[in-house]
Amino acid sequence: NAGVTQTPKFRILKIGQSMTLQCAQDMNHNYMYWYRQDPGMGLKLIYYSVGAGITDKGEVPNGYNVSRSTTEDFPLRLELAAPSQTSVYFCASSYNEGGASGYTFGSGTRLTVV
Amino acid sequence: QKEVEQNSGPLSVPEGAIASLNCTYSDRGSQSFFWYRQYSGKSPELIMSIYSNGDKEDGRFTAQLNKASQYVSLLIRDSQPSDSATYLCAVNEAGNQFYFGTGTSLTVIP
Numbered sequence: 228n229a230g231v232t233q234t235p236k237f238r239i240l241k242i243g244q245s246m247t248l249q250c251a252q253d254m255n256h257n258y259m260y261w262y263r264q265d266p267g268m269g270l271k272l273i274y275y276s277v278g279a280g281i282t283d284k285g286e287v288p289n290g291y292n293v294s295r296s297t298t299e300d301f302p303l304r305l306e307l308a309a310p311s312q313t314s315v316y317f318c319a320s321s322y323n324e325g326g327a328s329g330y331t332f333g334s335g336t337r338l339t340v341v
Numbered sequence: 342q343k344e345v346e347q348n349s350g351p352l353s354v355p356e357g358a359i360a361s362l363n364c365t366y367s368d369r370g371s372q373s374f375f376w377y378r379q380y381s382g383k384s385p386e387l388i389m390s391i392y393s394n395g396d397k398e399d400g401r402f403t404a405q406l407n408k409a410s411q412y413v414s415l416l417i418r419d420s421q422p423s424d425s426a427t428y429l430c431a432v433n434e435a436g437n438q439f440y441f442g443t444g445t446s447l448t449v450i451p
Binding site: 260262267268269270271272275285286317328329330331332333334335 | 345349375383384385386387390429431438439441442443444
């Protein structure tokens with residue numbers, strides 16, 4: 228049982244480049260989330276999904292896009308990368324609505340935009 | 342703007358002592374409360390959840406909730422060096438958005 232798997236673990240992007248952060252879970256969770264964590268700033272919600280085909284914006288969605296074509300996968304797309312997107316990105320999933328049973332987090336993707 | 346506030350620390354306690362971590366939140370509609378532990382360079386992992394006023398104990402950990410004061414705390418008894426980590430408080434109103442505090446760094450000194 229792998230839980231939540233994120234790839235890649237590290238990535239360096241140049242300004243203006245694009246990339247997709249992959250997230251997959253094998254727990255059949257309907258609810259999935261993308262967070263970013265900046266030093267000293269806590270976790271901020273970027274996007275979330277309550278099921279396949281349904282996504283919604285979180286607190287800091289600008290510069291990102293998501294899709295949810297299957298229950299298992301929830302990729303995060305960065306278009307036109309900017310230095311402000313340098314951060315650690317965590318994908319999470321939960322069984323209950325609103326994460327009432329808590330989140331299971333992936334191991335994170337450390338992204339640097341130069 | 343919903344806010345969850347924690348003292349960033351660092352908080353240092355000697356091995357075997359009780360560590361007390363505190364969190365306040367601004368949204369009176371908040372319904373569920375969580376404590377996560379995050380080791381340096383790792384992802385957060387769930388320690389405790391609490392939904393009702395009062396105390397909830399799980400092994401060496403006790404979560405305390407006071408909704409009237411908008412305050413939630415985590416006590417770690419018999420602190421061990423392996424407890425050294427950053428502790429994140431997370432608050433959820435009805436719905437799908439959690440709000441995380443910035444975390445308190447705890448160091449347990451052998």
